[in-house]
Amino acid sequence: MNFDFSEQEEEFRKEVRHWLETNLPDDLRGRAFASSRADRDEVRRLRAWQKTMHAAGYVGMDWPREFGGRGASIVEMVILYQEMARAESPQFVNRGGISMLGPTLMKHGTPAQQRRFLPKILTAEELWCQGFSEPNAGSDLANLQTRAEHDDGHFVVNGQKVWTSMAHVADWCFLLVRTSPEAPKHKSISFLLVDMKTPGITVRPLRQITGEAEFNEVFFDNVRVPSEHLVGRLDEGWSVAITTLAYERDLLTFIRHISLRNALHRLVRLVQQQKKSADPIVRQKVASLWTSEQALQLNGYRSLTNILRGGAPGPEGSTSKLFWSQVDQDLAQTATEVIGPYSQIAPGSPWAPDDGQWEFYELLARASGIRAGTSEILRNIHRGDDRRLGEVARRGPGRRQRERRRRHRRRPRVLLGRRRGTHAAG
Numbered sequence: 001m002n003f004d005f006s007e008q009e010e011e012f013r014k015e016v017r018h019w020l021e022t023n024l025p026d027d028l029r030g031r032a033f034a035s036s037r038a039d040r041d042e043v044r045r046l047r048a049w050q051k052t053m054h055a056a057g058y059v060g061m062d063w064p065r066e067f068g069g070r071g072a073s074i075v076e077m078v079i080l081y082q083e084m085a086r087a088e089s090p091q092f093v094n095r096g097g098i099s100m101l102g103p104t105l106m107k108h109g110t111p112a113q114q115r116r117f118l119p120k121i122l123t124a125e126e127l128w129c130q131g132f133s134e135p136n137a138g139s140d141l142a143n144l145q146t147r148a149e150h151d152d153g154h155f156v157v158n159g160q161k162v163w164t165s166m167a168h169v170a171d172w173c174f175l176l177v178r179t180s181p182e183a184p185k186h187k188s189i190s191f192l193l194v195d196m197k198t199p200g201i202t203v204r205p206l207r208q209i210t211g212e213a214e215f216n217e218v219f220f221d222n223v224r225v226p227s228e229h230l231v232g233r234l235d236e237g238w239s240v241a242i243t244t245l246a247y248e249r250d251l252l253t254f255i256r257h258i259s260l261r262n263a264l265h266r267l268v269r270l271v272q273q274q275k276k277s278a279d280p281i282v283r284q285k286v287a288s289l290w291t292s293e294q295a296l297q298l299n300g301y302r303s304l305t306n307i308l309r310g311g312a313p314g315p316e317g318s319t320s321k322l323f324w325s326q327v328d329q330d331l332a333q334t335a336t337e338v339i340g341p342y343s344q345i346a347p348g349s350p351w352a353p354d355d356g357q358w359e360f361y362e363l364l365a366r367a368s369g370i371r372a373g374t375s376e377i378l379r380n381i382h383r384g385d386d387r388r389l390g391e392v393a394r395r396g397p398g399r400r401q402r403e404r405r406r407r408h409r410r411r412p413r414v415l416l417g418r419r420r421g422t423h424a425a426g
């Protein structure tokens with residue numbers, strides 16, 4: 001990859017930087033590195049922020065024009081995320097909609113579904129949550145038990161989901177259900193779009209170690225979902241879900257990178273404030289984090305290069321997710337050591353550095369190795385991928401792979417999912 005940005009791209013960087021400096025509200029600036037989506041007021045402010053960014057043309061920039069984007073290059077997306085991190089802007093509140101459901105609907109949705117749902121994802125008028133995990137279906141997602149039966153132009157849904165982030169504020173949910181219980185487990189799942197206001201849905205918050213309740217249990221009791229809200233074919237929802245999960249690991253990790261960079265810049269300031277910048281151990285740790293962050297970024301570029309050449313999300317997505325979670329936890333740990341006992345003081349106290357965001361960050365980072373695929377599962381995937389990659393390295397790309405690349409070159413530049421695998425949500 002060529003690491004130099006073109007003149008036009010540098011121009012774009014200037015434009016975004018100026019726009020963010022002028023428009024980012026003070027009450028959102030700098031609160032980005034340890035924010036949750038539990039608080040309804042915060043979510044309202046974040047919705048308004050996404051709407052403002054959309055009006056300026058910065059949301060879903062890489063989406064094709066026909067779907068409301070501006071067909072921007074992936075490099076411009078990188079620049080946008082870098083500048084959002086620099087300005088300490090929060091991530092988009094509807095990130096599940098933008099980075100997972102949107103591309104899934106572009107690939108598997110009907111034109112009517114695309115017209116109905118895509119525009120309101122971009123404006124955050126409709127927030128989405130992901131209803132995949134269940135009490136007995138996390139890593140083994142295909143084991144899910146929530147049932148949906150056909151009845152007079154509707155599916156009738158019964159069952160339970162768990163760990164559903166933002167279900168308490170979401171307007172819609174993309175939901176996996178079992179539609180043919182007697183068929184093999186990967187061939188009996190369907191993908192539904194469910195209005196969270198439908199009678200029969202109960203959302204119960206689950207309190208996390210951070211003290212907040214960002215995720216929830218969701219119960220479905222005879223919930224009627226119109227048949228036109230089925231995405232893809234009946235019983236073929238597994239392949240639709242795989243598209244969603246591939247995007248989750250690739251694009252979402254790239255976006256999560258914004259928070260990580262924000263936190264790293266804050267850590268450097270914190271070290272200076274605490275007068276620890278001469279401490280050789282602290283210096284070494286910060287340098288190591290800085291290098292890791294750069295490695296993460298370069299790995300992100302590697303997937304983007306592949307995508308620019310017409311490929312699909314590859315093993316880099318899982319590598320990045322695994323590595324991101326380790327760096328995230330190391331960063332939280334280093335900050336805790338630098339601050340010392342004060343790191344345990346929660347937000348609201350004058351004694352809490354950076355208004356207690358570090359205490360929150362340290363606790364939230366525990367989840368990084370679980371959400372979007374646990375570290376153990378990602379390592380399993382790598383072992384599989386390593387074997388496959390070794391083969392490809394020996395033989396070079398096969399006929400099918402060359403053909404796929406050629407086909408992708410002709411398509412709009414949205415990422416295309418392909419990997420079968422274990423679950424990743426959140």
Ligand SMILES: Cc1cc2nc3c(=O)[nH]c(=O)nc-3n(C[C@H](O)[C@H](O)[C@H](O)COP(=O)(O)OP(=O)(O)OC[C@H]3O[C@@H](n4cnc5c(N)ncnc54)[C@H](O)[C@@H]3O)c2cc1C
Binds near residue numbers: 215
């Ligand atoms: C903050 C957060 C937000 C989330 N948000 C959402 C959301 O919005 N929507 C959603 O659907 N889900 C969400 N999740 C759920 C998340 O996807 C699951 O927690 C995750 O997939 C793991 O599933 P599980 O919790 O059932 O654990 P299990 O799958 O039961 O795993 C338990 C332990 O066993 C290990 N393990 C399991 N199988 C294997 C194996 N084959 N080999 C080696 N080790 C294994 C796991 O690594 C883990 O350590 C969220 C989770 C978190 C933490």
